[in-house]
Amino acid sequence: MGPHPAVAAIRLAVRRVLHDVLTRHCAQAKAEPPLVLVACSGGADSMALASALAFEAPRLGVRAGGVTVDHGLQAGSDLRAAEVVLRLRALHLDPAESVTVRVGKAGGPEAAARDARYAALDAVAERHGAAAVLLGHTRDDQAETVLLGLARGSGTRSLSGMAATTGHLGRYRRPFLGVDRQTARTACLIQSLPVWDDPHNTDPAYTRSRLRHEGLPALEKALGKGVVEALARTAQLSRDDADALDSWAAEAERTVRGAEGTLDVAGLFALPPAVRRRVLRRAVIDAGAPAGSLFARHIEEVDRLITAWRGQGGLNLPGRVGVRRQGGRLVIRQG
Incomplete structure (x- = not known):
């Protein structure tokens, strides 16, 4: 008799990712x-992921290790991190280690913790020469991300949620984007894996926590079951659309770009709005604006210099980037 369906589901998801990692690795002739x-917090999602990696990796000739990040945001977090390392080693993952980070304040507590975590994971991956780092985001996490993007009104790219592969050279992989949270938790229960429920995940002070425990249940009550699956499908469809528009914008940018820091207004005006706004966003970021501080309203203001020109003055954007219209050209420079 085969494994429990929940265990089979998580193993299959990881096996598919490992096959892709191996294919790329072989192509590099290493x-x-x-x-x-595996990045493991000790929660059900990441523990299920760690167990699936520990099972599948040896069968495919892949070395498997794990890392947990201690954010230092809760009393006893160092002890919790040490426990997670012991659990990883019990799964025969090697290397298995804990990394302590200092969380800043930029962008709010959730964004600051995320930035510190990814910086630490990048450093560990570089130090060990890892081909990939697996992240335990599930289909439920994807649905929450889509709703958060919708609330921000940030456009198609924001609605596309989390990509299955991200980071430098495709370092980060999310095998569980097609697996729901309950399946991961059930897999841990079936395998008698101890899990830790982070109190931050139920703290209403955090936006994602409120969405998880209040927003999504309210939507399911009003609309019926299947909301999470529908939002995850929306993410994939939006990602496909956003990728196509980004490719179009990259081609269009070459036709409107002039001397350093300038764009042709007539050429921009002729582009479809979705493509034009992408060209403008890329140009502003290239000039030095931080992507995380650049919102839809900023790009809309720049767009009005093209579509609603009434002789208005220039704009000051994040990162000390200035934008002004001058003689049929849009000048975008940091100053």
Whole structure:
């Protein structure tokens, strides 16, 4: 008899990712087997992911390790991190280690913690030469991300949620985007894996927590079951659309770009709005504006210099980037 359906589901999801990692690794003609790390908080999602990696990796000739990040935001977090390392080692993951980070304040507590975590994971991956780092985001996390993007009104790219593969050279992989949270928790229960429920995940002070425990249940009550699956499908469809528009914008940018820091207004005006706004966003970021501080309203203001020109003055954008219209050209420079 085969494994429990929940265990089979998480293993299949990881196996597919490992096959892709191996294919890329072989294409690079590297002799040593690739190392794949799992980022593990000790919660049900990441523990299920760690167990699936520990099971599948040896069967495919892949080295498997794990890392947990101690954000230092809760009393006893160092002890909790040490416990997670012991659980990873019990799964025969090697290397298995904990990394302590200092969380800043930029962008709010959730964004600051995320930035610190990814910086630490990047450093660990570089140090060990890891081919990939697996992240335990589930289909439920994807649905929450889509709703958060919708609330921000940030456009198609925001609605596309989390990509299955991100980071430098496709370092980060999310095998569980097609697996729901309950399946991961059930897999842990079936395998008798101890899990830790982060109190931050139920703290109403955090936007995602409120959405998880109040927003999504309210939507399911009003609309019926299947909301999470529908939002996850929306993410994939939006990502496909956004990728196509980004590719179009990259081609269009070459036709309107002039001397350093300038764009042709007539050429921009002729572009479809969705493509034009992408060209403008890329140009502003290239000039030095931080992507995380650049919102839809900023790009709309720049767009009005093209579509609603009434002789208005220039704009000051995040990162000390200035935008002004001058002689049929849009001048975008940091100053």
